[in-house]
Amino acid sequence: MSTSGAQPRLAVVDDAPKSVPGPQRSSTPAHVIKDDAEAIAVAERLAAAFAPGSSERDARRIWPTAELDAFSQSGLWSINVPKAFGGPEVSYATLARVIEIISAADSSIGQIAQNHLGVIAAIRTVSDPEQQKLLFGEALKGVRFGNAFSEFKSKRAADFETTFTEAGDHVVVNGRKFYSSGAILAHLVPIVALDDQGRAWYAIAERDAPGLTVIDDWSAFGQKTTLSGTVILDNVKVPKTHLVPGYKGYERPTADGAIFQIIQVAVDTGIASAAIAETIDFVNTKSRAWVDSGVERASDDPYTIQAIGDLTIRLHAAQALQERAGRAIDQAVENPTAETVAQAQIATAEAKVLSTEIAIAATNKLFELSGARSTLAEHNLDRLWRNARTHTLHDPVRWKYAIVGNHALNGVNPPLHAWS
DSSP: OOOOSSOOOOOOTTOOOOBOOOOOOOSSOOOOOOSHHHHHHHHHHHHHHHGGGHHHHHHHTOOOHHHHHHHHHTTGGGTTSOGGGTOOOOOHHHHHHHHHHHHHHOHHHHHHHHHHHHHHHHHHHHSOHHHHHHHHHHHHHTOOBOOBOOOSSOSSTTOOOOEEEEETTEEEEEEEEOOOTTOTTOSEEEEEEEOTTSOEEEEEEETTOTTEEEEOOOOOSSSTTSOOOEEEEEEEEEEGGGEEOGGGGGTSOOSHHHHHHHHHHHHHHHHHHHHHHHHHHHHHHTOOOOTTSOOSSGGGOHHHHHHHHHHHHHHHHHHHHHHHHHHHHHHHHHSOOHHHHHHHHHHHHHHHHHHHHHHHHHHHHHHHHHOGGGGSTTTOTHHHHHHHHHHTTSSOHHHHHHHHHHHHHHOOOOOOSTTO
C-alpha cells in the first residue's frame, strides 16, 4: 500500500488556501476483484474500517489518506473495467451498491470515487482499443483519476472556458476549475477542456504536472473531506495518448450520463442508510421516553415506531429503484440505443428523486426522534444532515421530476449529458 506524499492536514479557520502536492503511486499493484459477490464483500470490509473514524475526519477535516489508499488498492476502483481488458466488469447495480456501502460509512470517501468510475465508463464508450488498454491498465494497477470538470463562474454547469491547443504529440491546457472532488489525492486528473471546435475532451494530466496547481480551498459545510477545491491549469502539457474524446459520449445515445448519475444516487442512499442506523442506535441507547407516552423506553413510543417504519420503507424503495436503474444501465451499456439509454436515464432519475428525499428526510428525523441530546457536539450527528444537504445539491431533483414527467406525458427522451 502506498505512503501518500500529501500528509493529512487539519483545517484551521484562518489558514489561507494552500497549493498541495499530489500523492505517490503505490509500489504494489492493486487487487483485481473477481466478481460481483467479491465486490460487495470487499466494500463491506472497507466500510467497517472506515466508519469508526468518519466523525473525527469530518469534525477536524482530516484527509482520508490511508482510507483512500485502501479503497483504491482493494480493486473497487476498477470494477467497471471491461472483462476484455482484464477487469471484473460488474453490474452497475453492484457498482452502485458498493458506493452505497462505502458512503454509509463515510459519504465523502464514497463521493471521491464517482468521477473516476464515470471516466472509466466514458473511456469504454469513446476511446479506441489502444487508449482503452493504456488507461484501463492504469486503473487496474490502482491509479486514481480525480477530476477537474466544473467551473465556478460559468452560466451553466455544462459551460466551459478551459481550452487546449495542439502542440505536436501533446496538447497544452489552460483554465481554472472548481468542485474538483478527489483532485487533491488523485494520481491523474482528467480535465474537461474544449478544442478549437468547442468540443469537450478529457485531458488526463499527471497530478504533479508542471502548471497544474490544486488548492485546498473547499469550504462547504458538508462533504468536507471530498478532497475538492480549485484546480489552476497554466500551460499544462498532456500527451495525446491521454486525450479522451468525451464529447463523443453525448453525440449519440450512450449510458455515460446515467452512470455518472447512479453513483450520485448511491452516495445519497448510503447517507440515508447511515442516518437511519444512527437514529435506531440513539433511540435505543440514549433517548428518553416522552412524558405523555406511557412507556418506559423511547423505542416503545408508538409514534417513533411508526416514523422508523416509514423511513425504512422509503429507504428500501430508494434502494430498489437504485438496483433497477443499475440493471437498466447494464442493458444500455450492452446495447446502446435511443430506447435503452432513455430507459436507463429515466430509471436513474426516478432513483435520484427517492434517494434525495430519503437522505434529507432521514437526516432530519434523526434529531426529531432522538431528542435534544442528539444535537450535542460530542455526537457530531449533524454531519449526516450536512452531508445530505450538500451532496443532494449536485443535481437538482426538480429537474429529475421534469424529465420523468416529460417522458411519460410527451414521450420526450432525456437530454444527453453528464447530468442526465
